[in-house]
Amino acid sequence: MKNLLRYIIARTLLTIPMLFILLTIVFAVIRIMPGDPVSAMLGGHAPEKVIEQKKEELGLNKPLIVQYGNYLWQVAHLDLGTSMIFKQKVTSAITDKLPATIELTIFGMLVTLLVGVPLGAYAADNRRSGKDYLIRLFGIVIYCIPVYWLGLMFQMIFGVWLDWFPVAGRTGARVFVSTFEQTGLYIIDTLLINDWAALWDVLMHLVLPSLTLGLVLSGIFIRLTRANMLDVLKSDYILAAEARGIRHFPVVYKHGLLNAFVPILTMMGLQVSLLMAGAVLTESTFSWPGMGRLLLERIYLRDYPTIQGVIVIFALIVAFMSLIVDIIYALIDPRVRY
């Protein structure tokens, strides 16, 4: 236990340099991006003097290193600046949209894991059988399908033809968000006020977007789980467990899958960025009022501070998730904790 605690503390401290690097990359990328924020704001024909004035207002006339210092200082104070388009703090735009994205990505990840890991494990256990080939084919095909297209198909089939699930937004017309919004995570909000009808509505709205996001990523996890399982199933402790008369199911899943899960987990940490990218696309397909849509809208408007703020938050999420993943890793694998 003491070892575990020490590991968690050390790992948390390691997040700091990682964050630093991520923030620096975001800063650089924003500055390299084509287009000039000031002319985007004022139009191409603004007088020189106005442009200069605006630059000064935004701090863009200062040397890069000073801009960089200011930026870090701001981020450290959880201040992401002010939107250039709307007179609105970037943080307030983000706190508005972030919960929607969190809800979507958590459910998306759940779908990915619940589909990808068991299918991959099952395929490995039945390797070279028809089922194995079918599962692998599914994994490859689903991975190649663009998020947009899968989302549209789902909307058409389950939304329009079958009319099972809503195709856009987080809630239906009869649910008044203002009556429950506290955390912004609607599942929690509706639970807090015991409004089951609203909870049901929220869940129904989550189905198609999280299936879309989750299924696309599940292809990677099918392949990854299968490959890891095949390795693990060859190992001596699996053979030794069989030699002791342990039944097939616990041999394959209790020993096999748990051991295969360790590298899968590491992969999961790395896939968070992919999950974020997928979320951006899913949100715009399903008119999901989250960070992804915010980002796309503001890119269109060239609202640089907001773009930067959203990406900073994505970077924070990636860093935080990889921390969580490593902690779970240590909980599963005793060899890590010391």
Add this chain to the structure above:
Amino acid sequence: MKENVLEIKNLHVQFPIHIGTVRAVEDVSLNLRKGEVMGLVGESGCGKSTLGFSILRLLRPPGHIASGEINYHGRDICSMPQKELLELRGRNISMIFQDPLTSLDPLYTIGDQFLETLRTHEKGIKKKIALERAADMLKNLGISPNRLHEYPHQMSGGMRQRIMIGIGLILNPDLLIADEPTTALDVIVEAQFLDLLNELREKFELTIMFITHNLGVVAQASDRITVMYGGRMAETGTAEDVFADPKHPYTQGLLASVPNIKLEQPELQAMPGAPPDLVNPPPGCVFHPRCPHVMDVCKQEVPKSFQANGHMTACWLYK
């Protein structure tokens, strides 16, 4: 004569692969008598492990028993239903492997792995009782019961191999198959392990099949010896007979190249020539391309087993 715990009759084991069929075990017949240690020797790749795995039907696909019988106290393992086989494994016959570092699941404590084995075979056994039995077993092995709460990576190779044996013996099986159990250990730990095995053998009335490619180990540990070559039995007899008066030219070559049988023996690499290709084995006697006494008949007909000086030898010289 004591009763046979295990009788293997005309066993053939094959691995069909893309370039043909690996005939890993060909026509092996041997008996293990109650309480004896049968040493199975031969150079790497001659089919020793495959023979060991066949006994528990643990062959990995595409490996399979092509023909033959394996009788354990008269019950044929080859035709046994899966359910019966699972009960047999661990309860009646246990197996330990070459690499103790990888034979225990790294994610579970030693106690968990004892517990799992006990619970699988004795439904409804209380956790407390199971752990007490595991602790007793550790004492037999000279390991502190506190170790039950530890993970495999916290232990040395020698200790892990002792624990493997402990888990293997917790259900009181009467047959132990030990596949090169000391190969990964250094010489001192190896000697300690062999002493322990000897002790356990008496305490648990074990019959043991001891697989190794180390002549020193086999000489020290076995009552009888079977020498394998190219998937077939070359020679089998008591340890004294085989070592004092080897009959098969392969065994003779092995022993001649090792003047003093000691524990710290490198891998067998006695004779000139390469081990046979088991996909296209040479016709007749598999050893004939390397045999100094090769005759015409050797290239055409597989030698039968002949009695020579009290033990059996598969060689035309003793017709």
